[in-house]
Amino acid sequence: MIRTVKRVAAIHDLSGFGRSSLSVIIPVLSMMGAQVCPLPTAILSTHTGGFEDFSFVDLTDSMEKYIEHWRKLDIEFDCIYSGFLGSTKQIEIVLKFIDMFENKDNLVVIDPVMADNGELYSTMGIEMVENMKKLVGKADIITPNFTEAAYLLGKDYTNNITDEEIKEWLVELSDMGPKIVIITSVPDNKLQKNTSVIAYDSEYKKFWKVSCRYIPAHFPGTGDIFTSVIVGSLLQGDSLPIALDRGVQFITASIKASYGFQYPQREGVLLERVLGNLKMPVIVSSYELLE
Numbered sequence: 001m002i003r004t005v006k007r008v009a010a011i012h013d014l015s016g017f018g019r020s021s022l023s024v025i026i027p028v029l030s031m032m033g034a035q036v037c038p039l040p041t042a043i044l045s046t047h048t049g050g051f052e053d054f055s056f057v058d059l060t061d062s063m064e065k066y067i068e069h070w071r072k073l074d075i076e077f078d079c080i081y082s083g084f085l086g087s088t089k090q091i092e093i094v095l096k097f098i099d100m101f102e103n104k105d106n107l108v109v110i111d112p113v114m115a116d117n118g119e120l121y122s123t124m125g126i127e128m129v130e131n132m133k134k135l136v137g138k139a140d141i142i143t144p145n146f147t148e149a150a151y152l153l154g155k156d157y158t159n160n161i162t163d164e165e166i167k168e169w170l171v172e173l174s175d176m177g178p179k180i181v182i183i184t185s186v187p188d189n190k191l192q193k194n195t196s197v198i199a200y201d202s203e204y205k206k207f208w209k210v211s212c213r214y215i216p217a218h219f220p221g222t223g224d225i226f227t228s229v230i231v232g233s234l235l236q237g238d239s240l241p242i243a244l245d246r247g248v249q250f251i252t253a254s255i256k257a258s259y260g261f262q263y264p265q266r267e268g269v270l271l272e273r274v275l276g277n278l279k280m281p282v283i284v285s286s287y288e289l290l291e
């Protein structure tokens with residue numbers, strides 16, 4: 001059966017305040033015409049980036065029953081999408097979920113959320129990095145940021161990387177399993193004011209790059225928004241470079257809509273002001289093929 005509305009199993013936490021994880025994934029994917037079926041991993045009062053004393057309800061023990069019900073219902077998904085995970089046990093559960101629900105047509109997208117700006121998040125340890133590698137091995141697409149890519153490969157974080165070196169990183173990551181690897185926040189060693197998203201499609205042996213102006217701001221949740229736009233775009237039938245363009249353009253618009261206002265960046269981008277952009281066609285493409 002061809003589903004007119006594509007269906008995504010979204011395995012993430014729900015953070016009540018701060019615009020990250022399911023709080024942004026659901027509106028972005030819904031706006032792009034996909035049905036989101038959340039499989040919540042934990043409920044937090046806020047995300048962990050910049051807030052202290054947040055409340056945290058771990059849902060690990062309820063996940064297996066929840067999944068068992070979905071299995072009994074024979075639900076099929078066009079995409080399985082997972083991001084921030086709270087424990088190695090949750091990684092094991094996601095691995096089992098993929099074994100149960102993957103088929104030859106659906107997309108398995110893993111955003112290995114663990115780190116940013118050269119450092120692991122407070123709740124992540126080296127054991128999580130090791131286990132995340134297993135999940136990466138099961139994915140069709142991964143979307144690490146530059147720091148996460150370095151952790152997955154055991155490389156040193158640097159601000160100075162050439163296109164040739166980043167191409168080697170992409171190939172090494174795709175050798176771990178995924179057909180498509182997308183690295184975000186890659187520093188530009190020639191134009192310090194730029195940052196890039198660089199992707200590798202191992203089936204077609206093509207590298208794509210989308211650059212944009214670096215804005216000196218850090219809003220948590222932008223990684224979740226970016227990967228959700230990529231998922232929504234591919235599910236609506238766009239090519240990989242157009243999906244990259246959409247992701248970069250939407251994040252740029254989100255940050256620009258937010259940056260001029262004075263409020264704590266830990267509250268995330270003002271997604272509500274730009275959500276409508278997701279309905280617009282891509283008018284100007286800025287992707288390049290990296291030869």
Ligand code: PXL
Binds near residue numbers: 013223
């Ligand atoms: O945006 C990724 C993310 C998701 N969920 C939680 C987080 C973070 C990043 O810090 O803390 C709970």
